[in-house]
Amino acid sequence: MGTQPDGTDYVWPSVKRYHPMRGAVVGTLGAYFNDAGVNLMHDEWFQPMAEETRGFLRLAREEAPDFIVSLHSHESSPSVEPTACIPRTVKETIRAFADRLYARYRVAGLPAREAGPAVQEDGAAFPPPSFNLASALHHTYGGTAFIHESTAGARYKSAPEVTHETNPGSTNGTVRRAPVIRDRATCTLGT
Numbered sequence: 647m648g649t650q651p652d653g654t655d656y657v658w659p660s661v662k663r664y665h666p667m668r669g670a671v672v673g674t675l676g677a678y679f680n681d682a683g684v685n686l687m688h689d690e691w692f693q694p695m696a697e698e699t700r701g702f703l704r705l706a707r708e709e710a711p712d713f714i715v716s717l718h719s720h721e722s723s724p725s726v727e728p729t730a731c732i733p734r735t736v737k738e739t740i741r742a743f744a745d746r747l748y749a750r751y752r753v754a755g756l757p758a759r760e761a762g763p764a765v766q767e768d769g770a771a772f773p774p775p776s777f778n779l780a781s782a783l784h785h786t787y788g789g790t791a792f793i794h795e796s797t798a799g800a801r802y803k804s805a806p807e808v809t810h811e812t813n814p815g816s817t818n819g820t821v822r823r824a825p826v827i828r829d830r831a832t833c834t835l836g837t
C-alpha cells in the first residue's frame with residue numbers, strides 16, 4: 647500500500663484517505679495505485695482519471711460477460727464481497743454465487759465462510775459502502791461484478807499461502823483457488 651514520507655506503512659483503510667495518492671503525502675507509492683496515484687477501485691466514475699479504468703470499462707462493454715470477478719488479497723478467510731449501489735436482484739445473484747462457491751470450497755477442503763454477503767440496502771449505517779469498480783462495471787454493461795478476497799498474493803502468519811495459478815504442478819503446499827472459482831462460475835451459468 648506504500649509508505650508515508652516518514653517511512654510508516656500505509657494501512658487499510660486509512661490508505662484510502664488520499665486520492666489520487668500524490669504529492670506531499672507520498673513516501674513510496676504502493677501497488678494499490680497506478681503511476682499517477684489513482685486507485686482503480688475508486689476512480690472518478692463519471693469521468694475516469696486512469697486510462698486503465700477507461701480500458702477496463704470499454705472491455706467490459708465490448709465483451710459483456712455474465713460475471714466479472716476481481717481477485718484481491720486480504721488477511722482473512724476467502725470472501726465474496728458485496729457490491730454496493732446495484733439492484734437488489736444482482737446482489738441476490740452474488741449471494742447465491744457465494745453460497746455455492748463456499749460449498750464448493752468445503753468439498754475441496756478449503757477454508758470457507760458460512761454464507762455469502764448479506765443482501766441489504768446500502769447506506770443504512772455510516773459510513774456508507776462505496777460505489778467502487780465492481781459497482782461501475784455493473785452500471786457499464788449490466789452484468790454481475792464482484793470482488794473476491796483471499797490471501798493470494800500476500801503472506802500472513804494467520805493463513806495459508808494461496809495462489810491463483812492454474813498449473814496443476816504446484817507442489818509447495820500452496821492452495822489453488824482460482825480453478826474452484828471458475829468451476830463454480832461454470833456451474834452457475836449452466837454451461
Ligand SMILES: [Zn+2]
Pocket residue numbers: 718719793795
Ligand atoms: Zn480488496
